[in-house]
Amino acid sequence: MTPLRPHARSGPPLSRRHLLAGTAALLGGAFAAPALAGCSSTAAASGITDISYWHLLSGGDGITMATLVADVEKKLGDVSVKQTVLAWGAPYYTKLAMASAGGRAPDLAIMHASRVTGWAPGGLLDPWDLDLLAEFDVTEDTFKPRIWEKGFTDGRLYSVALDSHPFITFFNTDIADKAGVLTSDGTLIETSTPDEFVDMALEMQAVTGQHGLSWGYLNDGAQLWRLFYTLYRQHGADMVLETGKPAEYDEDAALESLKFMTRLVDGKIAAKNGDINNGIAEFAGQKSGMLFSGVWELRTMQDAGIPFDATIIPTLYGTPAVYADSHTFVLPHQSNPDETKRRAAYEFMATLLKGSIDWAGAGHIPAYLPVIEDPAYDELIPQAHYANAADLINYDPPAWFTGSGSDFQTYFLDAIQGVMLGSTTPEAGFTSFITRINTLLAKPNPVTA
Structure with missing residues (x-):
């Protein structure tokens, strides 16, 4: 084996599970997301905090995510989540980047961990507040080291993993x-x-x-x-x-x-x-x-x-x-975030993580350690048979592309x-x-x- 050295020689197509019915309508829906700052009087009056959530999960994954969101809404009681589902790959990331740069970003979004490196330095994402995460029991010791560390760019946490999918x-x-x-x-x-x-x-x-x-x-x-x-x-x-x-x-x-x-x-x-x-x-x-x-x-x-x-x-x-790779939660950049909505996004995300054993039903390995350490996870076969992959995962080499x-x-x-x-x-x-x-x-x- 030769040592590492410089060498001056010299996005995948959509798979069948990623295709969405009515893609054009869903893409157009991205621009229907409301502006983020202010305009929370309706929520305050009703006692319900509305947050917007974008992701690229379709097919069986999309159905599972919708169920998880409904379960979290029921547990919290005072948070309502509007989901916007966009086509996997370039359509999703293009729309999310445009929304973040144009001041119409959602309160919360899903990104692949491997994409965060190219986004965080450009100000398209806001970092997570470690102290506020800790209030909701989301801390370094609740994740595998490789998965937690992948969320950091330039010393700040920009993504919190939902899973690893090896x-x-x-x-x-x-x-x-x-x-x-x-x-x-x-x-x-x-x-x-x-x-x-x-x-x-x-x-x-x-x-x-x-x-x-x-x-x-x-x-x-x-x-x-x-x-x-x-x-x-x-x-x-x-x-x-x-x-x-x-x-x-x-x-x-x-x-x-x-x-x-x-x-x-x-x-x-x-x-x-x-x-x-x-x-x-x-x-x-x-x-x-x-x-x-x-x-x-x-x-x-x-x-x-x-x-x-x-x-x-x-x-x-x-x-x-x-x-x-990992599906991760990110905070798309907001120049003047509504603090009530932002706190609700933290609470929603943390609650979903804690209930993510149902996400394992889709095959993914939950990232939140208390879930996979629960005896109930051992009963999921064959998921429990490859859970050790979370210790061995290798993400794409980090680069903006x-x-x-x-x-x-x-x-x-x-x-x-x-x-x-x-x-x-x-x-x-x-x-x-x-x-x-x-x-x-x-x-x-x-x-x-």
Whole structure:
């Protein structure tokens, strides 16, 4: 493995779970959010504080969130929450940025933890007050260290995590049992090297007659990046993207990770050129033994009625690591916030965190430690079987252009899809990616420029 060094060579598409009915109407609704300062006389007269809340959670996640919001409103009694749901990815972040910059921001919003780095320095977010959070039992010791620390930028807390949602392994317990790769306690046999994992996948392929592993990458930079960054970080390698300087990375770890990924898509272990929707359908149809995807596919597999379990991605290169992101609560910037509404936003957020065991039903790992330490969480299967991923998560390398819903993963797709298809070498593909990243690093954060 080569050491970290500068190297001067050189947003994912929407998945089916993120598509919203009536997107145009929902996007237009963003501009219906009321101005934030003043105008609270109606709330004061009724004894109810109205707060506005934006998020990008749709499908099953959206239904779960709506239920959680209703539960919090019932518990508090004096807070009414108006939800605005926008399309996942660029539409959401564009609208939220415009609202924050234009003085029409909501009282509270959801952002991916990986996006906060690019927003906080430009004044689009207000920091959380640690003392006020503590009044509502939200403190450092109620979160895993990696998750709590990710909320800080320049020494101030700008995001409070609702969850972590890692990239994991789903596996069919019947197929694994028939393939002889299931232990007596129902877990997959340990694989600690690439060769051991390949052998296990081939044993499953012998049972299914189709593939041992389902994983889709075609036209999907998010899927490519999630697996690559998991394997890359398992080498113990870091990636530093600092504005004004060339990227620092471990080239040997990157190339080895890419070569292993191409080894998987041989048409036998996994499909040569499949996309994630085909991969999900294949696993749900019991035509493969494993699936690499995010925890958000849990409900899909439950609905399919197949025998399955889930675990973290096997550690194949020595260092336990998984790619993940978090849904986090942020305070979009307000130049003159209504203090009653702001306090209500704190109380609403904290109360939702404390009741987030229902959020675990969607597959996500709740970030609030008292929830996952409750014995009730141990009864959630398979969620409890991959809860340890919260100790191993790795967010995108911080930079103004990285993070879920950004173009960063699309740049990775542009450079690396040809590697997976065999039309270019890992060396050429990764050099192309780094060249593009270095071009971005040479530019200032447009939010702060």
